[in-house]
Amino acid sequence: MTQISDRGITVDLPAGWEADFYRRTAHAAPLAVGHPSEVTTTIAHFANWPLPTERGDFGGGAVELMRLDDILIVLFEYGDAERGTELFSSTTVPWPLRSSDFDANRLQRPLPGQAGLQQFFSSTSGRPFCLFVVLGSGRNADALVSQVNDVLSTISLA
Amino acid sequence: MTVLIVTLTIVVALLAILVAGLLRSHAEILRSLHELGVGEGGRATRNPALKTREGIPEPRSETTPAFDITGTKPDGSTRHVGVLGTDHTTLLAFMTTGCSTCQTFWKEFGERRELDLPGVDTRLVIVTKDLEHESESRLEKLAPRHHPIVMNSQAWDQYKIPVSPYFILIDSGKIVGEGSAGSWKQIRSLLTQAYSDSTVRTRTRRAGADREQHADHELRAAGIEPGDPSLYPTEAPEA
Numbered sequence: 490m491t492q493i494s495d496r497g498i499t500v501d502l503p504a505g506w507e508a509d510f511y512r513r514t515a516h517a518a519p520l521a522v523g524h525p526s527e528v529t530t531t532i533a534h535f536a537n538w539p540l541p542t543e544r545g546d547f548g549g550g551a552v553e554l555m556r557l558d559d560i561l562i563v564l565f566e567y568g569d570a571e572r573g574t575e576l577f578s579s580t581t582v583p584w585p586l587r588s589s590d591f592d593a594n595r596l597q598r599p600l601p602g603q604a605g606l607q608q609f610f611s612s613t614s615g616r617p618f619c620l621f622v623v624l625g626s627g628r629n630a631d632a633l634v635s636q637v638n639d640v641l642s643t644i645s646l647a
Numbered sequence: 648m649t650v651l652i653v654t655l656t657i658v659v660a661l662l663a664i665l666v667a668g669l670l671r672s673h674a675e676i677l678r679s680l681h682e683l684g685v686g687e688g689g690r691a692t693r694n695p696a697l698k699t700r701e702g703i704p705e706p707r708s709e710t711t712p713a714f715d716i717t718g719t720k721p722d723g724s725t726r727h728v729g730v731l732g733t734d735h736t737t738l739l740a741f742m743t744t745g746c747s748t749c750q751t752f753w754k755e756f757g758e759r760r761e762l763d764l765p766g767v768d769t770r771l772v773i774v775t776k777d778l779e780h781e782s783e784s785r786l787e788k789l790a791p792r793h794h795p796i797v798m799n800s801q802a803w804d805q806y807k808i809p810v811s812p813y814f815i816l817i818d819s820g821k822i823v824g825e826g827s828a829g830s831w832k833q834i835r836s837l838l839t840q841a842y843s844d845s846t847v848r849t850r851t852r853r854a855g856a857d858r859e860q861h862a863d864h865e866l867r868a869a870g871i872e873p874g875d876p877s878l879y880p881t882e883a884p885e886a
Binding site for chain 1: 715717720722724725726727728729731732733734735737768770792793794795867869870
């Protein structure tokens, strides 16, 4: 396990996983899409496969490259304007996840065989987050969700 | 008679010196061969001192195991790159913004997304030193869009990098090739050869239970579990 910490997010990653933290800027995420006036804070990507440098905030440009046993976890923090809003009213982290929580229709961009999940919540300090997870194979969900939970269980949010 | 005895004595003395010299030379050769692991036992007693020609960088003085790298990106945020426990090959390119030889590699990596790297789904990761040692503006200009950069001076120390640029090829968690050169063509050739040598060794090793485990992993990845009907076809496949 390797502990990585940035911008108030700490995670312990198993061997073979990688992490990338950034804020949306033209330099950090050239393919990122969103309204120019939209304010985002921290975006963290965790994956058990090599993340391409050019990808969107929710994995666009990367999910197309995923193989059957690949996983992408996105923690997307929204701006202060979203604090306390209905969408982020849950102050309980949405993990552990169940394989039945995943569905092909919950992907931002549906791709054959893949399954996804999207959950909104706030950290105990009120930071509004979206958790977005993509599995390379929905058929292999039981094994993959177990790996996802192993990683999520180590996350702490300041 | 006296002259003959003196002459013979001198000849014998010279022959003795010659034989002693030959024995000493023979002993030196035997010792060197033993150090290289040639001969009985076949185990080298120490690493022979390796010298390269002038102008050609020497390899690392000390080998290290491979390890993951966590560092910062040019924008200051964190990037962690896993090289252990992966099923792809990783090429770590230790480069700086200042070294003149690196410029050709920065240019090559900036222009090409596909580098035809040796290995399995090989990913290039550029490792520079921290911003204290690098030019931020130059890095911003040189950083290729298609290949990740991690900045970490400690990784340079821990991998005992002797010179810039220096390349380390990691496959299945092990360093299988490394070196430095003046052009991408040269380094690619060097690493391709090293990777080919390592795969010959791996193929020989992968047998029996290891091969079975590998096959199980591949089948599971494809969603085929033990007992899956597709593993026990009752009809012959269509021609």
